[in-house]
Structures are given as structure tokens and as C-alpha cells.
Amino acid sequence: MTDGSSNRGGGLSRRRLLASSAVAGGAGWLLRGLVGPDSAHAASAPPPGFPAGVDVHQRVYENWVGEIRTDQLWTCAPRSPQEVLDVVNWAHGAGWTVRAQGRRHGWSPLTVADGTPAAARVVLLDTTAHLTAMSLEQQAGDGSAAVRVQAGASLETLLAFAGAGGYGVTAAPAPGDLSVGGALAVGAHGTALPAAGESPSPGHGYGSLSNLVTELTAVVWDAGVGRYVLRTVGRAEPDCDALLTHLGRSLVTEAVLRVGTDHNLRCQSFVDIPATELFAAPGASAGTRTLAGFVDRTGRVEAIWFAFTDHPWLKVWSVAPTRPAASRAVDGPYNYPFSDSLPEPVARLAGDLVSGAWASAPLFGQVQALLAKVALTGDISDVLLSGTLVRDVLTGDVLTHLLAGGLRSDLWGASRNLLQYIRPTTLRETANGYAVLTRRADLQWVVSQFADFYRTLLAQYAARGEYPVNGQVEIRVTGLEEPSVCGVPGARPPLLSAVRPRPDRPDVDTAVWIDVLSLPATPALNRFYRDIEQFLLTLDGDRATVRAEWSKGWAYTDTAAWADPDVLTRHIPDSQRAGGGPGWDEAVATLDRLDPHRVLSSPFLDTLLR
Structure with a gap:
């Protein structure tokens, strides 16, 4: 990352560009x-x-x-x-x-x-201009099917295409504007574990999208003809496991993904559970409203915890073949317009932040949490009881607009309509990202350890007059890669997936994904991220294995991401090697062999994958 005040080429500085985009309601970059x-x-x-x-x-x-x-x-x-x-x-x-x-x-x-x-x-x-074709390849007697899709197609289009045929996935990333090739390259994921007593139906799994691949076509070197060629590789064939999550070290033009019979979902939002209860240490809460408790009941959760607030926004999905009486039916994705495009006064506050009013972070966090509460539940009591600064942002006109759209705390519909909820117009924040692999029985321990450290660290920075976080913590929970999900005998898990299982620990079956989001160029943010990263690395041991989430930020120094040589060249490879078996070294060797001339590489990848 570079300094937020840079003005390369005489254009808008990043800080001014951020501010103008925020005031426009997250309208996107120029x-x-x-x-x-x-x-x-x-x-x-x-x-x-x-x-x-x-x-x-x-x-x-x-x-x-x-x-x-x-x-x-x-x-x-x-x-x-x-x-x-x-x-x-x-x-x-x-x-x-x-x-x-x-x-x-x-x-x-x-x-x-x-x-x-x-x-x-x-x-x-x-790849997105022309390589976007897709087709339904086969329908199996078990209710699953295969979709052939080129790498440039968007994830939104893929899920809509599958849904039109009655098929879907258990979990998917929230943004729809991801290319399929990009999503597979980083092992993109959603949030899902089996609920207590739940067994997945054919074509459904709880790991990354890469694990659904049955075959792919990639550009590889052919020494016999002295040229790069297209090679189609089945899931059980050699080299496929290295190509499934290749981090950009290869070029996949097409993939076939297994999908299952679509399941209607219900998504309930809760904004009344204190963070101290939701993220309580195991055995410390007298109630049942812990994150692990919700996972046991429904399997699918996401916690969004705005900075300097006490009550996270918890989303809980459950399989619901028919619409519950209390639920609102939806017939398309992106059903949280209050977060897709911020009301102008809220966007202006974000613009003030990136223009230098960083100490407004606590106010911005409170406003975002109240914005969600009003739009989800219709309850404006906390706004009315808030101080003048909050009421100056959440004006009567803003509240009226939020309530006019109808309440959204209980939604029901086809899976993709509930799984995809981030538009390109969403306020653009930077994020670090890690997957903490653990036993399901230790899920609550992981989130409680993180929440206690995060809360304390945020307070320590604020006491020094530093406010590095003005966004939110996002916590999701998934299973690990189970190769049988793809339906191909002999399949192996993606070698570089952040959620590849540890061969020596079959009891480790869960990944807790932790991201901390903030506006770019926020002072002290990289140092804060480094403190978070170093803390998470201390969890590595018998109860946890910490791996980088490839699409996000990691390897922090006090001033930059992807820059700590110890994390880049030691911890990241070692975290993938943990437990033995084929993994990091095998994947790197395979990718080097398939592209020995490093035409499909970069200086950064040459450092990371060495």
C-alpha cells in the first residue's frame, strides 16, 4: 500500500477519490x-x-x-x-x-x-469481455448437475443460470461481481457448516467454490511441441489439485462445477445480542445466543460488528423449503439497499473521515449500526435517544427513506437471492483476512479470543488518540474442503486452499474467517492490522492453524501489507505444510512445471511461491 496522499499522474489523489466516492453514496471508483x-x-x-x-x-x-x-x-x-x-x-x-x-x-x-x-x-x-459462456452439461439422477463456465463469467450470472435450472450452492461469496476464474484462483467462499443433524444433499458442500470443480482447462507448457497449449484436467488427474486454487500462477479458461438441487433459504437478522454474549468465552454465557450456538442450530451465520459498538448485526440463514409466515419473500439478490448505497448524510460522514477527520470513527460506527437497526427492524428508539451528532446524520428524512423500503430482518427465497448481498456500489473498504482452522468444539473459543483482543486493542489505540478502524469486523464460519463433494472418485482437495484439511488432524473440521474492514489510508491502520495478525499467529498450536485469506490483506509491517518477509516466506508456507501430506511444496512445484518460463507469474508471486 502507498500513502493515501499520493497523486500519481496528476489525477485525483486516493484520499480525494475516496472522499468523492463516499459522498456520492459509494457510487464506485472513477x-x-x-x-x-x-x-x-x-x-x-x-x-x-x-x-x-x-x-x-x-x-x-x-x-x-x-x-x-x-x-x-x-x-x-x-x-x-x-x-x-x-x-x-x-x-x-x-x-x-x-x-x-x-x-x-x-x-x-x-x-x-x-x-x-x-x-x-x-x-x-x-477475461470478462468475451470469455463468459456457460452451459448445463449434465444432470445426475441424484439431483446434482454440472455447469460448464468460462473464466470471465460473473458469479452472479453463474448462480442465476444454475438457479434457473433449479440448482444452487450451499454457500457463496456475498459480492456477485466476481469473475468465476478469479473466485476459483483464490478459493472464494461463503459461510456454512452443517447444522446439528444435517447431511448435505448431492452437489452441496461446506468448503470453497474451488472444491466444487470436476474438471478445468488451463494454459500449460507442452515441451513436446515447444508451445503453451490448452489442457483439460479432470479432478482426479495429476496437477488438478494444484490448479484448483492457483493464486494467479496459472491461467484457467474454463471450469466445470458440480451444483446441487437448490434449497430455499430463510435469512434472519438480529441486532439485539451484545457482543459480550455472542462472542462470549465457552461456558461464560448463561444464554444460548453464542455464535457457536447459532451455528449448531442452522449452520450458516455471519457477524458484522461495527467499530466502537456493542451489538453486532448477526445474519442467520436456515434451510426453509416453504416461506415461514413471518418472512418476507424476495425474488432477487441484494436485499439490503441501506448498505448497498449509503444515504447522503452518512456518505458525507465517510467523506469527512477520509478527508482527515479520523477521530469520527466511533461516531461513524454508531451511525452504521443504527442505520442497519432501523432498516432491518423499524426501531428508531436508539436514534431518538442518541446525541445530537448522530441525529444530525440520521435525520428524519433519512429514517423515513429507510422505513419506506420495508423491513428486512426476516427474508426468504431462492438460495442465491439470500447469499448475494454486496453490490459494486457498497462503500469500498480495505480488509485483512485469515482463516483459523480448528475443531468445531473450539469455534466459540476462537471467536472469544479474537473478540477480547480486538476490543482491548481498539481501546488502546483510541486512548492514544488513534482510530485505525472505522469499518467493521466480519466473521464467517465454514467447513473444510471435502473432495467427495465434487462427485469424482479419487479427487484431492485444492492444495493451496486456505481450508485444505490437515491430514494429521481429522478432528479439525471448521474454519473461522476473520476480516477487519476500514477505509483505506486510515492512519495507523497497517500497524493495527499487524497487531491483529501477530496475535492470531500466537493462536497457532494444538487448537488452531492460521492461514491467509488469499484475496485479502496479510503479511503486514507497520506501514504496508504483503510486505513482512517472515510471514511471506516462512509462516504462510509453514501454515500450508502443517500436518504433512501433499500441499504447499507440491503445488509450487506443479505450477512451476506447468509454466517453467514464468510467463504466467509476477515479481510478487515469485517471492510468495518460491
Whole structure:
């Protein structure tokens, strides 16, 4: 990450860009210039010998939150897998590298690093323009099916396509604007464990989306012909386990995913449970409203805990074939408009934050929590009892607008309509991310340990006049990768998945995903993230294994993410090696063999995957 006041190229500074986007209600980043090769504004001529007929232009790469931003890089949009091959083989001969680009909805520098200059001999390959086809391949007698999908299709489109045929997945990431190829590359996940007594139906599992893959097609080196070729690899074949979650070290053009009969879900929201109860230490709470208790009852939970507040927003999903009388039926995704697009006074407060009013973080956290409570439950009593500053933001007009949309604390519908709830217009925050692997019996211990440390650390920073967190903690819980879910005998789990099981610990069956979100460029944020990371690493031992969530932030120094050499080169590989069996080293060796010329790599990946 770079300083928030940078103003590369004479454009808007990141801080000003953040502020303007926030005031616009999270309307998204300004798109940087798209420059064609024949434009008078092109910085240089197209790369010599670039394949004829493949659209190529210059464009700034900017990720979801704007922390990774490059100079104008050559970017192409192949219309077919063959054109992908043409570009890769050209790059091999010309001494360039190729980086697959999806929808840029990620935080980590797995595609390109921040500040990559225009002189870099790298071409971005945009899969989203044309490589978006999908088809229903087969329907099995057990109620499952297979969907063939190209890498550039969006996750929203894939789930809608499957849903139209009566199929779905148990869990999926909340954003719909992820490319399928990008989601598979990082082992994207949702939140789900089996409820007590629940058995998954065929095609459904509790790990990452990568674990649903039955076969994939990737660009690999063929020494016999001296070229890169497309190779289709079945799930039980050698090399597939390394390609399933490849972190951008390969280029997958197409995959086949197994899906199951769709299940209608009910999603209930609770905003009345104190954090001290929800995240209580095991045995410390007299009530039953602990996170582990909800997981036991329904299997599917997410806690959203706004900074400097006492009552998280807890979402609880349950399988519900028919609509419960108290539930509101929904017929599409993205059913929390109050978080999709912030009301203007709230967005203005976010703009004030990124303009330098960082001490407003406690107020912003309180406003966000009350915003959710009013929109979900219709209860405005806490707003009326709040201080003047809160009421200046949550005005009568804002409350009227929130209530006019109807209450949303109890929703029911097809799975994708309840699983996808983050639009591109959502306020864009940075995030760290970790998966803590543990026994299900220790789930509550993990969240209580984290919550106690986080609460204390936040207070310590505030006592020094520092407010690094102005967003929220998000906690999700999933199972680990179970290869049999894909339905292919002999399948192995994705080798680089954050939730690959430990062969030596069959009792470890649960992953607690912990993210802390805040607006980029917040002072002391990287130092705070480092404190969180170092604390989580102390949990490593008999009760926990801590792994990086690939799409998010990790390996923190006091000033930057993805920069601590000890975490990058020692802890991350060791966390994947824990328990023995095929894993980190086997995956790295396979990916190197499939791309020995490192055409599909980057300086950052060369450091990480060595």
C-alpha cells in the first residue's frame, strides 16, 4: 500500500477519490482512461508482433478499493481460448508476462502490484469481455448437475443460470461481481457448516467454490511441441489439485462445477445480542445466543460488528423449503439497499473521515449500526435517544427513506437471492483476512479470543488518540474442503486452499474467517492490522492453524501489507505444510512445471511461491 496522499499522474489523489466516492453514496471508483493503440494519447506503440485481431489497449489497473493502481498497462480482450493461447505464446517469445484480469474485486496484489509502471513488460488479459459462456452439461439422477463456465463469467450470472435450472450452492461469496476464474484462483467462499443433524444433499458442500470443480482447462507448457497449449484436467488427474486454487500462477479458461438441487433459504437478522454474549468465552454465557450456538442450530451465520459498538448485526440463514409466515419473500439478490448505497448524510460522514477527520470513527460506527437497526427492524428508539451528532446524520428524512423500503430482518427465497448481498456500489473498504482452522468444539473459543483482543486493542489505540478502524469486523464460519463433494472418485482437495484439511488432524473440521474492514489510508491502520495478525499467529498450536485469506490483506509491517518477509516466506508456507501430506511444496512445484518460463507469474508471486 502507498500513502493515501499520493497523486500519481496528476489525477485525483486516493484520499480525494475516496472522499468523492463516499459522498456520492459509494457510487464506485472513477474509471481511468481507456486508450486504444491508434489513439493520439497512447503512451507508446502496441507491443511488437502482438497477435493480429486481438483487441489491445492501454488502461490503468485499479483494484476494488483503489489501493492497487498502476500506470497504463497494455490490456487485451481475447474472444476465444485460442486467442488466449496466441497471446501467451506471443508473450513467451517476446519476453513478456501475462496476467489474467477479472473484475478486479480483490485486495491482494495477485494480479499486479501497486505502482506497476507502463514500461513493465506485462500484458493484462481481460477475461470478462468475451470469455463468459456457460452451459448445463449434465444432470445426475441424484439431483446434482454440472455447469460448464468460462473464466470471465460473473458469479452472479453463474448462480442465476444454475438457479434457473433449479440448482444452487450451499454457500457463496456475498459480492456477485466476481469473475468465476478469479473466485476459483483464490478459493472464494461463503459461510456454512452443517447444522446439528444435517447431511448435505448431492452437489452441496461446506468448503470453497474451488472444491466444487470436476474438471478445468488451463494454459500449460507442452515441451513436446515447444508451445503453451490448452489442457483439460479432470479432478482426479495429476496437477488438478494444484490448479484448483492457483493464486494467479496459472491461467484457467474454463471450469466445470458440480451444483446441487437448490434449497430455499430463510435469512434472519438480529441486532439485539451484545457482543459480550455472542462472542462470549465457552461456558461464560448463561444464554444460548453464542455464535457457536447459532451455528449448531442452522449452520450458516455471519457477524458484522461495527467499530466502537456493542451489538453486532448477526445474519442467520436456515434451510426453509416453504416461506415461514413471518418472512418476507424476495425474488432477487441484494436485499439490503441501506448498505448497498449509503444515504447522503452518512456518505458525507465517510467523506469527512477520509478527508482527515479520523477521530469520527466511533461516531461513524454508531451511525452504521443504527442505520442497519432501523432498516432491518423499524426501531428508531436508539436514534431518538442518541446525541445530537448522530441525529444530525440520521435525520428524519433519512429514517423515513429507510422505513419506506420495508423491513428486512426476516427474508426468504431462492438460495442465491439470500447469499448475494454486496453490490459494486457498497462503500469500498480495505480488509485483512485469515482463516483459523480448528475443531468445531473450539469455534466459540476462537471467536472469544479474537473478540477480547480486538476490543482491548481498539481501546488502546483510541486512548492514544488513534482510530485505525472505522469499518467493521466480519466473521464467517465454514467447513473444510471435502473432495467427495465434487462427485469424482479419487479427487484431492485444492492444495493451496486456505481450508485444505490437515491430514494429521481429522478432528479439525471448521474454519473461522476473520476480516477487519476500514477505509483505506486510515492512519495507523497497517500497524493495527499487524497487531491483529501477530496475535492470531500466537493462536497457532494444538487448537488452531492460521492461514491467509488469499484475496485479502496479510503479511503486514507497520506501514504496508504483503510486505513482512517472515510471514511471506516462512509462516504462510509453514501454515500450508502443517500436518504433512501433499500441499504447499507440491503445488509450487506443479505450477512451476506447468509454466517453467514464468510467463504466467509476477515479481510478487515469485517471492510468495518460491
